[in-house]
Ligand SMILES: Cc1ncc(C[n+]2csc(CCOP(=O)(O)OP(=O)(O)O)c2C)c(N)n1
């Protein structure tokens with residue numbers, strides 16, 4: 001993504017705030033109309049922040065304390081249908097509890113924006129990050145983004161509304177943020193002013209679907225095989241068009257704010273001449289970059305590739321960036337038990353994305369950092385070694401490696417060997 | 425058994441409403457069953473609410489049979505909401521209207537917000553959302569629960585508001601178990617009224633008494649919100665009777681004292697029409713057999729079952745603190761029979777005194793039906 005000519009940067013103030021607070025600041029600047037909250041850690045800090053801003057008169061909005069996530073999401077959906085800019089969010093089992101309402105928000109093509117503070121699903125009742133919660137909407141027509149820093153959280157909230165509300169897209173957007181590692185860790189964030197934000201995000205217009213007495217339409221009537229496929233294809237078309245809209249909005253972000261990401265879809269770090277690449281989503285990117293610096297210092301040609309937009313999935317970028325790379329390690333902070341090579345969701349998507357390439361790199365799936373366990377620089381160094389070894393040995397289908405997990409009995413490599421008749 | 429002649433009573437039910445608009449806002453285009461009283465309730469509701477109204481409706485007959493793509497009966501703006509979301513759809517809609525008007529994004533005017541649901545979506549699944557809506561005093565909204573006494577649209581399954589003993593797709597009558605709908609119908613309007621001092625208007629109405637029903641919807645909308653109206657609507661398919669008798673059956677339910685016409689405006693309880701006359705002792709309740717014996721869903725009832733049903737209705741009139749509305753008893757309810765055995769008389773005056781739990785109000789105690797109360 002080339003940066004368009006940058007005019008004088010708009011005035012911004014710098015603050016040290018958490019990921020959740022950064023999203024709250026964006027919501028204030030966006031003049032969001034209706035917000036519905038329900039308590040679950042760790043996303044709920046964003047609701048704590050906005051409710052206080054409303055109480056203090058810094059923001060004019062209706063804040064609704066819902067009686068469940070299902071209601072929370074339905075409230076957001078219906079408010080959006082009336083023409084209000086709406087915000088919701090959740091974590092872990094809360095996101096799952098409201099799944100029905102999430103699905104219809106997407107199929108009704110309503111541009112609600114949500115924050116998912118990624119959290120492990122019960123049981124056990126863990127608080128730590130896992131990406132499975134947000135992943136559950138990946139097939140339903142939600143735009144999905146994983147942020148790495150508080151600044152990116154603020155900026156992407158602006159982008160999310162701009163893209164979701166674009167007439168060519170009209171799909172809801174979920175912003176995923178690693179629980180604790182980002183929701184509650186503080187970063188230096190540049191907070192723009194409201195005028196600049198309204199120059200970047202035009203008012204929300206629902207047009208002829210607006211739910212108002214002046215527009216007596218029936219919304220979401222019942223139909224079956226006679227029309228369902230056409231409706232699904234319209235959602236698909238919106239998602240296909242989203243790529244161009246995201247690129248356009250990111251370019252415009254540079255123009256308005258005088259800063260912004262180099263590439264709308266992926267964050268590539270020292271990828272220029274990389275022979276080996278590690279990939280992941282969310283805060284693992286920060287650790288990954290440190291690990292890459294170390295390996296580069298030791299003379300290795302290694303890069304890190306962070307997937308930002310998961311829906312739409314950046315297939316063209318991945319194909320281009322991984323062309324010529326020898327080996328790739330995909331770090332999943334999620335699981336998809338029983339899937340290809342027993343890897344996680346990101347691995348499966350990356351593998352599928354690269355399939356059309358005539359020459360593909362060796363791809364090694366890793367699962368790490370589940371339930372909020374730290375993924376360390378050493379872990380990433382270990383993964384890179386494994387990728388190099390697999391590449392050298394010509395092992396093209398290494399089954400998924402679990403990193404930083406205790407006990408030989410719980411090691412899937414051993415279990416797989418036993419199942420195939422091998423001795424341990 | 426000879427079916428007695430139905431007499432439609434000449435009732436004084438027009439408390440205030442005497443003139444109706446000609447306009448209809450729920451018109452042709454639906455494909456509900458013949459004799460569907462819930463469709464009639466929709467028509468009454470829309471007619472009295474008028475054109476400056478937004479309606480949301482949960483999944484169910486009044487969605488699926490009503491709103492087939494390209495043939496909507498709604499001349500009002502209408503939107504589907506999920507089965508358990510009546511209350512949330514009302515809150516979301518009303519909140520959005522309020523903030524958009526405050527910010528000058530849409531003209532400031534009175535717009536009615538009505539969310540309707542049925543016994544399944546509202547009385548069971550979405551009950552918590554009704555509760556939430558009735559707590560939010562910031563918004564003007566009406567929840568209308570059309571009670572057709574089953575999950576009708578999915579082919580008639582028992583809900584928590586299906587009458588005791590009724591046969592449904594999930595509660596058949598079998599050779600071993602004659603009765604499998606063990607639950608006594610829950611009293612949703614009273615439950616909501618009793619627990620939500622923030623609700624400004626609660627009413628129980630019947631599709632058989634259109635003027636009363638429309639009056640209640642009108643009062644609810646005039647009061648603002650949050651408000652709740654429930655209607656009792658015979659469903660020929662679900663209750664198994666000739667569609668010609670729908671309206672009569674609704675009236676009969678009131679005549680038998682099964683459906684009670686009441687409302688509660690800002691904390692003041694009032695009875696209406698025939699119910700009022702029953703409360704005042706001017707009209708005697710008809711035996712519930714007149715009502716039960718006309719419906720296939722009760723065809724398996726023995727005389728004892730009918731007696732049991734009658735005893736419960738009697739209790740509701742003779743024993744409750746607010747007759748037909750609020751069950752704070754002189755005597756405890758006892759247990760419902762759960763093993764298919766014939767129910768014994770229980771609950772109200774005349775029951776044998778046996779092992780009570782000692783904390784019933786008024787000191788009177790009853791024998792628990794089934795005899796195994798611990
Ligand atoms: C979450 C969910 N569960 C189940 C269903 C299936 N379903 C569709 S309509 C319906 C019946 C609803 O009954 P009720 O609310 O009483 O409305 P009625 O059909 O009687 O009008 C059910 C169970 C659904 N649509 N959504």
Ligand code: SF4
Pocket residue numbers: 455456457458459460461462463485489572576577658659660661662
């Ligand atoms: S099944 Fe009952 S509620 Fe449903 S359309 Fe038919 S009569 Fe009406």
Ligand SMILES: [Mg+2]
Pocket residue numbers: 484542543544570571572573574575576
């Ligand atoms: Mg029903």
